[in-house]
Amino acid sequence: MTAPSDSGEGRARVGRARDAEFEPVYHYYGPHRAGLPPLIPYFRELWRRRAFATEMSRATMRGANTSTFFGQAWLIINPLLLAAVYYVLVTIIRREHDPAFFAHLTLGLFAFQLVGTSITSGATSVTSSGKLLLNTPFPRLLIPLSAARTAFFRFLPTVPVYFVFHAIFLTDVWSPKMLLSVYFLATMVVFGMGLAAFFAALQVYFRDTSSFLPFFVRIWLYLSPILWAPEQIIGRFSGPIMTLIQVNPMYSMIGGYTELLQNDAFPPTYMWISAAAWALASAVIGFLYFISREREFAVRVV
Amino acid sequence: MSLLSVLSNGEVPMAVKVHDLSITYRTTFERKPTLKQALVRFGRGQRAVREIEAIKNVSFDVRNGTSMGIIGSNGAGKSTLMRAMAGILPPTTGSIEVWGRASTLLALGVGFNHNLSGRENIILGGLAAGLSRREVEERAAEVAEWTELGDFIDMPMRTYSSGMNARVGFSVAVHMKPDILMIDEALSTGDAHFREKATAKMAELRESARAMFLVSHGLGSIKEMCNEAMWLDRGKLMMRGDPAEVVKAYMKFVKVKKSESATEDM
Structure with a gap:
């Protein structure tokens, strides 16, 4: 019998069969030369098994006692304490007291936590699900996506908390424009998903990634318009440095988000485009890197 | 036949x-x-x-x-x-x-998250294997009963003994109504009662599944079951x-x- 790759007929059969890798009934497993499996069946199967990502995220949250009262309360207390610490810090540095700034700080911090948690919990998601990787074939991308979902559901309870501060400190800022902030929130969710997938794959090869990440995330926090507002730095820095500041994905995402929610202003067009472009780039690069590596995970993660 | x-x-x-x-x-x-x-x-x-x-x-x-x-x-x-x-x-x-559709019971069994209960692990395993939520929930009850673990099924899996782990793993694999069943060293840690039950279940599956693969160091069971x-x-x-x-x-x-x-x- 000739090997499939030697005959034209064999190659055609392999081509047809390759699409069937994730189909439920007939499976063909062959070597992947380019590293990427056929993407359309991959994502079709990913969508079909989305219930798994949902359930895994729910179970993780149950396991971490997120569904108990103090588990839930911690999700709010933790960022609030952080906001309080930074507020004290900024007040000392600026030698002035501005309650409205506290609202700005909490809004930025809560949103940044969403991306930060996606990254840090996404990074360890694959390495901590060893047995499942070894025993069940399924699109592995579901694992970091489930971590991103967990990060989003941990972010949700902070939304009403923010609006309490908004009602106290920014009483006069209420407008229909605020609804548009959902756009920037969505870009942050997608951005976080892409980064979760990227760092989850990186963590498999370098297990100390998750130890570096908190520092990286912390520095990123300082570089993003959270402890400072975009209008405060205009004119302070020269052109190239200003561009560099604006290239930071979180500059557009958090900047646009706060403009809409707190300043009753319409963010400049470049913010809308830059936020979406970063989210898309992160998702495409993160997902493709993850998918190209995922078939090695079973031998790397034990 | x-x-x-x-x-x-x-x-x-x-x-x-x-x-x-x-x-x-x-x-x-x-x-x-x-x-x-x-x-x-x-x-x-x-x-x-x-x-x-x-x-x-x-x-x-x-x-x-x-x-x-x-x-x-x-x-x-x-x-x-x-x-x-x-x-x-x-x-x-x-x-x-x-x-x-292949169902696997490989060397390490299910139970990837030891903070979750046996039942939750069963549900997650089933969903990962591509069953729908409705199918999984139906089968989880069946599997839970078949393991005879009693209250332990709702306890975190870190409290399980290795034999209990094996029971959950085996039950999941055989209850997913597989076309092709693959079992790797599954029966080595069960007690006598469970081993007998498992052997009977495998004989039953041999009738319904299309094919079965059994990896074992127990040469006797290979001769007996294959x-x-x-x-x-x-x-x-x-x-x-x-x-x-x-x-x-x-x-x-x-x-x-x-x-x-x-x-x-x-």
Whole structure:
């Protein structure tokens, strides 16, 4: 019998069969030369098994006692304490007291936590699900996506908390424009998903990634318009440095988000485009890197 | 033999076809590779990965109605072959074709998250395997009852003994209504009662599943439960045929090797 790759007929059969890798009934497993499996069946199967990502995220949250009262309360207390610490810090540095700034700080911090948690919990998601990787074939991308979902559901309870501060400190800022902030929130969710997938794959090869990440995330926090507002730095820095500041994905995402929610202003067009472009780039690069590596995970993660 | 639908030309349909399969994978020396170690290694000019040739040019096909026992020494590639047939490990060269949904019970069993209860792990395992939520919830109750773990089924799996773990794993694998069942060293940790129950269940499954693969070091159970056997040694297929004959040849081979090493010692 000739090997499939030697005959034209064999190659055609392999081509047809390759699409069937994730189909439920007939499976063909062959070597992947380019590293990427056929993407359309991959994502079709990913969508079909989305219930798994949902359930895994729910179970993780149950396991971490997120569904108990103090588990839930911690999700709010933790960022609030952080906001309080930074507020004290900024007040000392600026030698002035501005309650409205506290609202700005909490809004930025809560949103940044969403991306930060996606990254840090996404990074360890694959390495901590060893047995499942070894025993069940399924699109592995579901694992970091489930971590991103967990990060989003941990972010949700902070939304009403923010609006309490908004009602106290920014009483006069209420407008229909605020609804548009959902756009920037969505870009942050997608951005976080892409980064979760990227760092989850990186963590498999370098297990100390998750130890570096908190520092990286912390520095990123300082570089993003959270402890400072975009209008405060205009004119302070020269052109190239200003561009560099604006290239930071979180500059557009958090900047646009706060403009809409707190300043009753319409963010400049470049913010809308830059936020979406970063989210898309992160998702495409993160997902493709993850998918190209995922078939090695079973031998790397034990 | 009602399950054996026979093709119009009188042939029994194929369940699994493995063609010239080789699996080579790269793995690191360290259990947990880190960037630090990679940099240290890079500084010394060492290679951080080694290649393992787990399977070398194995070809075979299995028709419906077969229960195939796989035997071999530790590290012969038995588990790798099972994972490849389940679609977990990609072939390096060659191909694998599988007709039907495979359910696996591989060496480590289910229970990947030890903070979750047995029931939650069953549900997650089922969803990962591609069942719908409704199907999974129906089966989870059935599986939970079949394990006879009582209240333990709703306790975190870190409180389970290894035997209880094995029970959950086995129950999940057999209740997913698989077309092709793959079991790797599953029955070694159960107690006598459970082992008997499991053996009966496997006999029942042999009637309903299209094919079954059993990896075991218990040569007796291979002879008892399988109607064909395969012997792997260091990634190569040494022999395939009647279980009694394959076991006999394997025993002979192991004994020969033993006496050789014994003479080396002297």
